Amino acid sequence: MIYTIDERGYYGNFGGAYIPEMLYPNIEELRSRYLDIMGEGDFQNQFNQLLRNYVGRPTPLFYAHRLSERYQAKIYLKREDLCHTGAHKINNTIGQILLAKRLGKQKIIAETGAGQHGVATATVCALMGMDCIVYMGQLDMERQRPNVERMRILGTTVVPATSGNMTLKDATNEAMRHWINNPTDTHYIIGSVVGPHPYPDMVARFQSVISEEIRNQLSEQEGNPYPDYVIACVGGGSNAAGAFYHFVNDEHVQLIGVEAAGLGIDSGESAATTVLGKPGVLHGSKTLLMQTEDGQVVEPYSISAGLDYPGIGPWHAHLFETGRVKFLNATDDEAMQAGIELSRTEGIIPAIETAHAVAVLKKMEFDPDDVVVINVSGRGDKDLETYIRWGKY
Numbered sequence: 001m002i003y004t005i006d007e008r009g010y011y012g013n014f015g016g017a018y019i020p021e022m023l024y025p026n027i028e029e030l031r032s033r034y035l036d037i038m039g040e041g042d043f044q045n046q047f048n049q050l051l052r053n054y055v056g057r058p059t060p061l062f063y064a065h066r067l068s069e070r071y072q073a074k075i076y077l078k079r080e081d082l083c084h085t086g087a088h089k090i091n092n093t094i095g096q097i098l099l100a101k102r103l104g105k106q107k108i109i110a111e112t113g114a115g116q117h118g119v120a121t122a123t124v125c126a127l128m129g130m131d132c133i134v135y136m137g138q139l140d141m142e143r144q145r146p147n148v149e150r151m152r153i154l155g156t157t158v159v160p161a162t163s164g165n166m167t168l169k170d171a172t173n174e175a176m177r178h179w180i181n182n183p184t185d186t187h188y189i190i191g192s193v194v195g196p197h198p199y200p201d202m203v204a205r206f207q208s209v210i211s212e213e214i215r216n217q218l219s220e221q222e223g224n225p226y227p228d229y230v231i232a233c234v235g236g237g238s239n240a241a242g243a244f245y246h247f248v249n250d251e252h253v254q255l256i257g258v259e260a261a262g263l264g265i266d267s268g269e270s271a272a273t274t275v276l277g278k279p280g281v282l283h284g285s286k287t288l289l290m291q292t293e294d295g296q297v298v299e300p301y302s303i304s305a306g307l308d309y310p311g312i313g314p315w316h317a318h319l320f321e322t323g324r325v326k327f328l329n330a331t332d333d334e335a336m337q338a339g340i341e342l343s344r345t346e347g348i349i350p351a352i353e354t355a356h357a358v359a360v361l362k363k364m365e366f367d368p369d370d371v372v373v374i375n376v377s378g379r380g381d382k383d384l385e386t387y388i389r390w391g392k393y
């Protein structure tokens, strides 16, 4: 089975570039150049330097003793929560801003929902001295005030999207409109393995440093680069893509993606795309998405802002369809309990997105020698309010 992308930007039945005619020049420039630029020695050097000295890579692979004892398996935690800005997202924004420079762009735009990708983008724009505009739904701006102020402190202009529900989808539309009007000087940084080709492949490649490091670290710590399981949460799918990337062709490594079930799969308040979704076009690519009979996108729900997305990236749709990745899900309550459990057993308060990945340990059966890697996509600082409101600790 082939899991890689073809020249047209498809992973099996999913992917492609479903874009308005007006965006074609921007996407075509990116598509025709991204692999060459990323392959240059100079680019590689600068990317790796920044990952090491600015982001703080390699992030540790930590053997979780107490969790291992509890679940009777050898459980390792890949500590993306220790990256600068608190999550894996910066791996991608560093990569894309270096690419934008080499394409001769002076300005960056992005859209953000909860603000995590916006902050990661604002951070690298400050680092590189580039102008940055982040579009954000007006409602999201009210709900995520600290991240709005973080972006402003970093020198980014945050523009409210006031159409529709005033959330992520509307911010995406505004960003697209801006890009169509400013094709020559502006690069659009997308924050997950979603969007038209080449974004899903490009973002997966930037995030693949996660599984590259896991391989090296397991070789050192276990004498074998291959784990039995890799578990990661899936919103759009970028941390999971990074954690799976170098294992996907080794069929004995079981890959587990974890979606947010919200209040429950059948509650009408969920974000479990592989269970509830059907093929369709979302944000420029053919993928699985939650939609009504007549193709309207269904408003997703999760307690975790990063998983509250109505689709998954096209690579994940393909990995789901082929059975290469097994998808499980966790409800809000299961995730919150798992977040507290990780805090109490290992002294690590995870992002609530990550807590969904931890929650499935209870739903799996392991052999005592199984090596299990959980990708800790981010830290819980940003979620303190949610932990406090949930209150059961």
Ligand SMILES: *Cc1c(COP(=O)(O)O)cnc(C)c1O
Binding pocket: 086, 087, 088, 089, 116, 117, 191, 192, 193, 233, 234, 235, 236, 237, 238, 239, 240, 306, 307, 351, 353, 354, 377, 378, 379
């Ligand atoms: C944004 C985010 C996610 C979800 O995005 P993916 O692209 O699916 O990785 C998961 N965890 C954290 C901490 C995030 O900030």
